[in-house]
Amino acid sequence: xxxxxxxxxxxxxxxxxxxxxxxxDDDLIQFSGVVITGDSLSPVPFTNVVxxxxxxxxxxxxYGYFSFVAQKGDSILFSAVGYQRSxxxxxxxxxxxxxSLIQIMVSDTVDLPPAxxxxxxxREQFKEAFLAMVVPETDADRAQRNxxxxxxxxxxxxxxxxxxxxxxxxxxxxQSQIYYAGQAPPQNIFNPLAWAQFIDxxxxxxxxSERERGKGQ
Numbered sequence: 001x002x003x004x005x006x007x008x009x010x011x012x013x014x015x016x017x018x019x020x021x022x023x024x025d026d027d028l029i030q031f032s033g034v035v036i037t038g039d040s041l042s043p044v045p046f047t048n049v050v051x052x053x054x055x056x057x058x059x060x061x062x063y064g065y066f067s068f069v070a071q072k073g074d075s076i077l078f079s080a081v082g083y084q085r086s087x088x089x090x091x092x093x094x095x096x097x098x099x100s101l102i103q104i105m106v107s108d109t110v111d112l113p114p115a116x117x118x119x120x121x122x123r124e125q126f127k128e129a130f131l132a133m134v135v136p137e138t139d140a141d142r143a144q145r146n147x148x149x150x151x152x153x154x155x156x157x158x159x160x161x162x163x164x165x166x167x168x169x170x171x172x173x174x175q176s177q178i179y180y181a182g183q184a185p186p187q188n189i190f191n192p193l194a195w196a197q198f199i200d201x202x203x204x205x206x207x208x209s210e211r212e213r214g215k216g217q
Contacts, residue, residue, distance in 0.1 A: 029094060032067035033101035035060050035078060044105050047080040052087070084108040 035044045043064025050057030052075040058068040070076065073092035079085045083105040090099060120126035145151070161169070 026097075027072050028069055028097065029072060029090070030067065030098045031070040031076070031090065031101070032065075032098070033103055035064045035066065035080070035103045035105060037083075038104045038106050044080050044083065047078055047083075047105070050077050050079075051075070052077050078103050078105065080105060082108060 035047045035049075036042060037044055043060075043062075045060055045062045045064055047060040047064065047066070048057065049060065049066045049068070051070060056068075057076075058066050060066045070090060072090055072094055074090050076088045076090065077085060078088070084107075086103065086105060088101060088103060118126075120129060
């Protein structure tokens with residue numbers, strides 16, 4: 001008899017807790033809104049919107065909009081990086097099953113203490129490393145080196161003629177052939193200007209080999 005009474009009492013308490021644990025349809029509402037900043041009224045994206053003391057809630061989208069099912073009387077917590085936390089309590093006297101909210105967030109400025117980073121443990125080690133440091137070459141140094149007269153002459157000698165130069169030379173040769181067509185071409189051996197150029201080149205040493213030039217220097 002006592003066992004039957006205890007079992008009946010246990011099931012009665014269990015049904016009572018279940019009735020209070022599960023809210024009725026009248027207590028549930030569609031809670032929606034927009035989270036914005038207080039100074040510029042700009043949306044605050046990715047804000048956490050959570051019912052206090054629970055894991056239920058949602059997160060705002062890129063435009064600061066949110067919507068989820070809540071219960072009348074719930075305390076809603078809003079939190080975002082760089083903003084102060086805020087709380088909103090849904091009134092338990094609402095007549096409608098929908099509620100909209102514009103939640104304003106206030107910026108939270110955090111001043112961190114200054115951090116000083118030293119590259120070396122002591123001043124003496126830093127001084128030694130600084131004096132032994134090799135300064136890298138700058139763009140101006142590379143440009144000055146590339147503009148050296150000897151380097152420019154060497155690059156000019158090693159550079160192949162362009163298409164325009166090759167075409168011009170070919171046209172000059174073709175013009176000479178047409179100009180002297182039907183007659184013997186002139187011989188530069190009898191040209192005094194060619195002899196003068198030859199003598200000047202010989203005095204400059206243009207016909208010496210690289211070895212002879214090195215010995216002369």
